[in-house]
Amino acid sequence: MDAIFAPRSVAVIGASSDPKRIGGRPVDFLKRHGFAGPIFPINPKSPVVQGLTAYPSISEAPETPDLAVIALPAPLAVKAVEDCAARGVGGAVIFSSGFSEVDSAGAALQARMVDIAREGGMRLVGPNCLGIANVRHNLYATFTPGVETHLPRSGxxxxxxxxxxxxxxxxxxxxMRGLGVNIWATTGNSCDVDFADAVAYCAEDENTRVIMGYLEGATDRDRLIEALELARAKxxxxxxxxxxxxxxxxxxxxxHTASLAGSDAIYDAVFxxxxxxxxxxxxxxxxVTYACSGSSSLMNGxxxxxxxxxxxxxxxxxxxxxxxxxxxxxxxxxxQKKLKEVLPFAGVRNPVDVTAQLVNQIDLLETNMDVLFGDGDIDGAIIFxxxxxxxxxxxxAIRSGLERSREKYPGRPMLFCSLTEPEGRAAYERSGFIVFExxxxAVRAMAALRYFARSFQRLRESDPVPDLPKLSPLPDGMVNEIKAKALLAEAGIGIVRETLAETPDAAAAAADEMGYPVVLKIASPDILHKSDIGGVALNLRSAEEVRSAGARILKLASEKVPDARIEGLVVAEQAAPGLEAILGVAQDPVFGPVVMFGLGGVLVEALEDVSFRVAPFGPAEARRMIDEIRAxxxxxxxxGVPKRDIDALAEALARLSAYAAHHGAALESIDVNPLIVGAQGQGAVAADAVIIPAGPEAP
Amino acid sequence: MDAIFAPRSVAVIGASSDPKRIGGRPVDFLKRHGFAGPIFPINPKSPVVQGLTAYPSISEAPETPDLAVIALPAPLAVKAVEDCAARGVGGAVIFSSGFSEVDSAGAALQARMVDIAREGGMRLVGPNCLGIANVRHNLYATFTPGVETHLPRSGxxxxxxxxxxxxxxxxxxxxMRGLGVNIWATTGNSCDVDFADAVAYCAEDENTRVIMGYLEGATDRDRLIEALELARAKxxxxxxxxxxxxxxxxxxxxxHTASLAGSDAIYDAVFxxxxxxxxxxxxxxxxVTYACSGSSSLMNGxxxxxxxxxxxxxxxxxxxxxxxxxxxxxxxxxxQKKLKEVLPFAGVRNPVDVTAQLVNQIDLLETNMDVLFGDGDIDGAIIFxxxxxxxxxxxxAIRSGLERSREKYPGRPMLFCSLTEPEGRAAYERSGFIVFExxxxAVRAMAALRYFARSFQRLRESDPVPDLPKLSPLPDGMVNEIKAKALLAEAGIGIVRETLAETPDAAAAAADEMGYPVVLKIASPDILHKSDIGGVALNLRSAEEVRSAGARILKLASEKVPDARIEGLVVAEQAAPGLEAILGVAQDPVFGPVVMFGLGGVLVEALEDVSFRVAPFGPAEARRMIDEIRAxxxxxxxxGVPKRDIDALAEALARLSAYAAHHGAALESIDVNPLIVGAQGQGAVAADAVIIPAGPEAP
Structure with a gap:
């Protein structure tokens, strides 16, 4: 990858003498913006391109360049890659369109090009991309007009x-915003080097402090997550x-894009x-990028x-x-008393309102900051x-006061927020302050500094995915809820005490043994929404009630779903009153098994008040997932309802995620609805569950 | 008010020769920024102030000024107001602090000053304010440093x-943003001219097109609402x-502010x-202000x-x-086909992605706009x-294309969104376009243009508050739910069929007559949350069940709320399954009776998923209130649950608002919880209600 992003020499294949053409721009940019290494224009028709010696083909270049920029029509580009591979070029950036973005023939051409490059040990960026840049190295392997007349500063x-x-x-x-740039990469069709690769490279790059990404859709879950984890580890x-x-x-x-995007909510969860x-x-x-760049600290509380x-x-x-x-x-x-002493008119609660009076006593700003950071023990400050x-x-005067505060209280970010003239702003920035208007x-940027501090902290905290014992294989097809819950129980998820009875009389007998009250439900692998057909009776308090409800349920089921396989009646203890949670597993086309969490029955769906995580994860991650919902x-x-058993709920979510990850693509979905969450210390039990294995077409 | 905001002459009382002092600044600004009328500095010690003839007192000024600016310590300011009133000055802007913002003595001083002004037919702005300006008239009756060196343009x-x-x-x-200003007013302690007055003045002012307000707290509901309605009418x-x-x-x-702020959620509702x-x-x-200024149209669809x-x-x-x-x-x-013909690579769904290709065929922009406005019948466009x-x-070329589209399709706003250099931006703005970077x-600004179009349209639609028949007076104290619902029924709000029974046996007899299933509830004016003490039994299907549940409820009530007055048991028909809504009335300290709406029981409270309106309002406003909640x-x-009777729900809300407005401050609160909203055409009935009259201390 260094051959691409930090090459010592660059060939431009399809180099044009016209610095406005796609094949002319990279030559122009490399030359004019001061790329330090040799530039080899490749052009079979012209011995000189923009004043540089040109060569008819890459094989005739005087040395092997690290990087080739390819600005040729698609079929010729493939040939160029072949030549580069033969010559031992390290990597190529391919501008050409006409590949997978067009049709299947283009996709085939692209696949062949990738094969050639892989065989030759060469990495490819693009095709159908705008190229890459490394500002520190004055490397502009791009035709973007954005670097034609002005360059960003190196940063x-x-x-x-x-x-x-x-x-x-x-x-x-x-x-225009004055941010300093190191690497810039557009990945286009991402035939080889893709978004994840480029992020991973920037994560390893010692001159990169913050990575800004624009993503339309990922294809490889594991590599994307690895790249993100690498950035976090760094x-x-x-x-x-x-x-x-x-x-x-x-x-x-x-x-706009042909890429299979997956659900946006899942991307959100992954982020x-x-x-x-x-x-x-x-x-x-x-x-946010600006606030994270430069030398400012993250917010550690x-x-x-x-x-x-x-x-x-x-x-x-x-x-x-x-x-x-x-x-x-x-x-x-x-x-507050200290602040009142120095500024009697000030608001001293926090926000501290120093009023326009500050202008007459500018040295008070430092005193204020001392009180906030010292006595107030704040973790970061915004000075408006x-x-x-x-x-x-x-x-x-303001700046030097803030500088002294920063020295006294290191590791606590201070954002300066004011209307400024460009030179005033630049002076604050030179001194290492982030300036917002x-x-x-400014508050949102500070919240982002807190967000990253929390994220990096989490990496230092152990949150192991629960170890599961040996699990039964998934069933071949749909199973009734008793079997579904038994499978989840193997993974350590609590379930209600229950039994299957074939007849209303058997149900009454089972209920007598279990003790009242009980719940009665139709048992059928073919009826997913039992209450919709009247297939559930709650709070039954005698054998007689069980018999009568059982007969009614069986009758309704046979009337309303005549083709359903009826296995009898589930007799279950009526769980102690608790809060109803919904836990689910679904397959995302990009991210595989994902776990969903929500609270409160049908309202959950109406309000879309749910959170997601990709499986697997530990209980601490599950708690963050729980904390995200509005309910x-x-x-x-x-x-007046006491605190629920959040530990048990988090453990159930983590175990469900481990179970989902264990079965991977073999699983289509799981619904645990409801999971009854008892009072603190009382645990959580699945009162109903559906497990749907993937169909025969699944991998 | 014209004497204040468009005076022909201005006196500055407490005028200072030092243009940096509070009493010197308005003289300096008026003089230097070209106020056209005479300026009379009033200063007993100096015959000339900043080159102008000064007078020892307002009574000695050569003519009576329309406006006096008062920059004196509080007690002297009162004397100055007295002198101005005596001289017949139209209005005064008072910078002085030391009034109601300090203590009760200051408040008394302020009240006296207002009395003097009222007697003399004089309006006051301030005290404790930064003054006012009228940019068109070069009137700067202020000491803000914001107009010391630069002025906003007139607009x-x-x-x-x-x-x-x-x-x-x-x-x-x-x-700094290049907006043009007409009137600028800071109201400080608002002793006379307050926020509402100033807004109303701007609403009437023919040179004002959009009003930007900063409000911390209102004191007079009616005048604020009148001012807002006036602006809307204009x-x-x-x-x-x-x-x-x-x-x-x-x-x-x-x-930060001593003003009684009222609930922020209610301000939000009022807005x-x-x-x-x-x-x-x-x-x-x-x-948003920028998008509404100038000549751009609102968005009419x-x-x-x-x-x-x-x-x-x-x-x-x-x-x-x-x-x-x-x-x-x-x-x-x-x-879409038309667009594909002119730009084969374009995304044509909408968003229309013309790609960088546009740069080579700039005239295609106009073609695109024709297709969007003509065939696509869009109501507004953003061009990124x-x-x-x-x-x-x-x-x-882009600008003139957009100008032609604007001529062809008037009344449809177009926002131009691009990075620009200042001169390029100014050219678009001169041509009447709004430019965002x-x-x-840009999207949020367009949404605001839609918001105002909707708001102005509503004013043209009739939405009468329901007429109520003659109502019973409010009870003296708490009443049981049967009486509460009977009162609401007078206002035309639907209620469930129900009766009061003194004993379990009487309840069983009543249920027999009513038909099963029934609901049984404790009847007591002292028990507000009946289900919390087990005071409710649902879905009772026989006389025996009613008797047994009735005995249990009475026992629980006497055990758990021993002091409660027990009036017996409410026997009510079990309402057909419907959706549970919550309707409430509360008193806001600023806005008086406000109506609340939510759906879905206890979750409503957990999710704070409710909307508010100030009473009274019509059914169309109620529908907008309903549309605001997430659920x-x-x-x-x-x-699978059919559409609910939203008309009945809206009518119930409007009637409740009329009821609340009728009783005004005599009412402390109403809770209708639940209102059962049936399927479309089936109406909505209150299943429980609490009415609390205001205590004896209420007005």
């Missing part, structure tokens, strides 16, 4: 984009734009699970301090902080200065 | 801010920042009800067209559009041009 942000158009847009935007924030979260967006994406920050706008993507010259904006930031999961703790009384940043003769954007507070003391 | 945005700091910030920001968008939506934000706001756009960030506030040179950004915009309630409809087949707006020689922000889809065909 620590690396960019990986599946889309050339979006990548090109980013290249201009980083420059403590490198990954900021991701993945479009298509809405129904209409997904449909538009489908028409949470592996600590990727998902940006929902270009602004957010660049804001939840406590946010806000200093402001406008009480209203202080409240606005506090609103935003709560929404993004940060605390804005009231300062301790003694700290409204228009004060425009006043150039105040900026130096808008208050809520979360039902698990705490709520309206 | 159609008016700004009303309760906070001086925020107002000052806005004054700088409008300038088709002037109101874009509002109201901070304190989070718990911590509300607490911080409480410590929706009266068509105010609530911005959640400064960016959003300015973006939901259909959004997206044209883009980046498929990915097209999808991103489609995602955002769905979230903000806009449609991105697929173009009809014949329209990525970095193309930076290429100055393309901009003119970020795609999601809304439970009312449609959902999982």
């Amino acid at each position: 620590d942000v690396s960019i990986v984009s599946q889309s050339g158009a979006f990548g090109s847009y980013c290249m201009t935007l980083v420059r 403590s490198k924030p990954v900021v991701m734009m993945k479009v298509g979260r809405s129904a209409v967006g997904a449909e538009a994406a489908q028409s 949470r699970q592996y600590g990727v920050y998902r940006a929902r706008s270009v602004d957010e993507m660049f804001d 939840d406590r946010l301090g806000l200093v402001t010259v406008s009480g209203g904006v202080g409240v606005l930031m506090a609103d935003e902080a709560e929404e993004y999961g940060l605390e804005v703790p009231a300062l301790p009384d003694h700290a 200065m409204s228009t004060v940043g425009l006043v150039s003769d105040l900026n130096e 808008e208050a809520t954007r 979360r507070k039902l698990l705490d003391d709520f309206r | 159609d945005v008016s700004i009303v801010s309760q906070s001086g700091a925020f107002g000052s910030y806005c004054m700088t920001l409008v300038r 088709s002037k968008p109101v874009v509002m920042m109201k901070v304190g939506r989070s718990a911590v934000g509300a607490e911080a706001a409480q410590s 929706r009800q009266y068509g105010v756009y609530r911005a959640r960030s400064v960016d959003e506030m300015f973006d 939901d259909r959004l067209g997206l044209v883009t040179v980046s498929g990915g950004v097209g999808v991103l915009m489609a995602d955002e559009a769905e979230e903000y309630g806009l449609e991105v409809p697929a173009l009809p087949d014949h329209a 041009m990525s970095t193309v707006g930076l290429v100055s020689d393309l901009n003119e 970020e795609a999601t922000r 809304r889809k439970l009312l449609d065909d959902f999982r």
Whole structure:
């Protein structure tokens, strides 16, 4: 991969003398932007291209280049790859279109090209891509107009984009926003080097501090997750734009890209699970990347301090902080008293409103920061200065005050938020501060610094996937709920006490033995939604009630689903009143078995209040999954109902995920609905379950 | 009010020779920024102030000024108001602090000052404010440093801010964003002219097209609502920042402002009800204001067209559009075919992805717009041009194409979205286009244009509050649920058939007469949460079951609430299975009786999935209230349950609101929980209700 992203020499195959043409641009860029190594234009018709000696073919180049840039029509590009492989070129970036994005013939051509490259030990970027760049090395193996007249400055942000158009847009935007770039890669058809490879390369790259990604769809779950885990292991924030979260967006994406996208909700879950920050706008993507670049610290705790010259904006930031999961703790009384002493008009709770008075006593800012960081023990601060940043003769005093605070309290990020003139802003940035103009954007950026700190911390905490004992094989087809629950019980998931009775009389006898109250349900592998056909009776309190309900259920089942195989009646203990959770497993086309969690019956579905994780995972991850749903507070003391057994619920989710991962693609789906979550210490039991093995066409 | 906002002459009382001092700044600004009328500095010690003839007192000024600016310590300010009133001055802007914001003595001083002004027929702005401005008239009756060196351009945005700091910030920001301003007002302590007055003035002002407001807390419900309705009647968008939506934000706001803020959720409801756009960030506030300013049309339908040179950004915009309630409809087949003919590589569904190819065939943009507006019948379009707006020689061709489309399809807004250089951007703006750099922000601005179009349309639709027949007076104290429901039935709200029985035997007899199944509930004015003490039995099917359940309920009630007055048992028909809604009325300290709506029992509370409106309102407003909750889809065909009777639900909400408004402050609260909403055409009936009259201390 170094041959591609940090080559010592570059050949441009299909090099044009016209610096505006696709084959001319990389020659022009490499030359003009100062690529240090030799550049070999390859052009059978012209001995000189843009002032450089050109060669008729790669085999005639004076030395073997590390990287070849290929700007030729598709069939010729394949030939060029063949020549490069023969010559021992390390890698190629292929601009050419006419491959898998067009039709199956193109896809076949592309597959042949990949075979040739693999055989020759060569890596390929593209085809149908806009190329790559390494700003530090002045390497511009691209034809994007975004680097024609201006270049981004060299820095620590690396960019990986599946889309050339979006990548090109980013290249201009980083420059306009003043971000420093290291590697920039567009992957196009991703025939060999794909999004995951490029992210992994940037994760290993010592000059990259933060990775910005644009993803339309992944194909290889394991390699994507490995790349994300690598970035996390290296403590490198990954900021991701993945479009298509809405129904209409997904449909538009489908028409825009042929890649099988998988469910957007699952991408979202994967990003949470592996600590990727998902940006929902270009602004957010660049804001978060900016905050993570440079030397600023992540935020190592939840406590946010806000200093402001406008009480209203202080409240606005506090609103935003709560929404993004940060605390804005009231300062301790003694700290508030200290602040009142130096600024009698100040709001001292936190947000600390120093009012316009600060302008007359600029040295008080440092005192304020001391109180916030020292007595207030905050983990990060946003200093909102409204228009004060425009006043150039105040900026130096403010900045040096903040610098001293930073020295005294290292490891706690400070974001400066003010309207500024470009030079004022640059001075703060040179001093290592992140500068925002808008208050809520500063808060969201701070929340992202907290997000990554949490994510990197998690990696240091052990959260093993539960070990499962030896499991029975999956059934061949549908089984009744008793068998389904028995299989889950093998994985250590709690189930209700229950038995199968063939007749109403047998059910009554079983209930007598079990003790009342009991639940009676139709037992059939062919009836999934039992209550929809009247196939469930709850809270039966005598043998007589059981017999009468049993007869009714059997009659209804035979009337409403005449073809169903009826195996009898399930007699189950009526679980102690608990909260009903839904646990599910489904197969995602990209990510394989995924686990779903929700609370509260039919409302869950109406509200789409569910969370997902890819299997398998440990109980700590399960708790985060539980914490994501809006109905979360039902698990705490709520309206007199005591706290539920969240440990048992998390354990059940983790065990279900291990079970799903164990069976992998052989499983189509599992529904545990409901899992009755008892009071704390009382466990959680599956009251009903459906397991559907994959059909014969499954792998 | 014209004396304040469009005075012909201004006196500055407490005028200072030092243009940096509070009393010197307005003199400096008025003089330097070209206020056309006479300026009378009032200063007993100096015959000349900043080169102008000064007068020892207002009584000695050569003529009576329309407006006096008062920059004196509090007690002297009161004296100055007295002198102004005596002289017949029309209005005063009072900078002075030391009034109600400090203590009760200050409040008394302020009240006296208001009395003096009222007696003299004079209006007051402030005290403790940063003043006002009228940019068109070069009137700067303010000491904000925001207009010291630079001025905003004159335009159609008016700004009303309760906070001086925020107002000052806005004054700088409008300038930096290039927005044109007409009136700017900070209201400070709002002793006379308050937020509502200033908004109403701007609504009437012919040079104002859009009003930007910053509100911390209202005091007078009726006047605020009148001002908002006036703006709506004049088709002037109101874009509002109201901070304190989070718990911590509300607490911080409480410590920041002494004003009784009322519940943030109610402000939110008021804004929706009266068509105010609530911005959640400064960016959003300015973006929406910008989109509403100038000559661009509102969006008169939901259909959004997206044209883009980046498929990915097209999808991103489609995602955002769905979230903000806009449609991105697929173009009809014949329209897609037309587009394919001119641009074979284009994505043609909508978003229309014209790809970078557009750059080579720039005239195709107009063809595209014709297809979108004509065949596609879209109501507004966003044209995302990525970095193309930076290429100055393309901009003119793009712009003139868009201009021709605008002429052909008037009344349909077009937002141009691209990175631009300042001059390129200015050219689009001069031509009347709104320009955004970020795609999601353009979508949100377009959604705001739709929001206001809907709001203005509503004003033209009749939605009368239901007429109620003559109602019984409210009870003196708590009453049992039967009486509560009887009161609601008077207002035309459906209730279940039910009767009160004193004993279990009487209950069984009543049930026999009513027919089974029945519900049995404890009847007591002292037990609000009946099910919490086991005071409810559902689905009883025989006299025996009724007797046994009745005995159990009476026993539990006497054990668990020994002091409760027990009136017997409610025997009610078991309502046909329906969806459970919660309807409530509460008193808001600012807005009086407000109505709440939610669906789905205890989960409603856990999820805070409720909507509010201030009473009274009509059924159409009730439907919008219903549409706001996340669980809304439970009312449609959902999982085989047929569509619910939404008309009946809306009618019940409107009638409850009329009932609440009728009783006004005499009512503490009403809970209708549940209201059983039957299938379409089957109505909705209250199955339980609590009415709590206000305590004796209520007005």
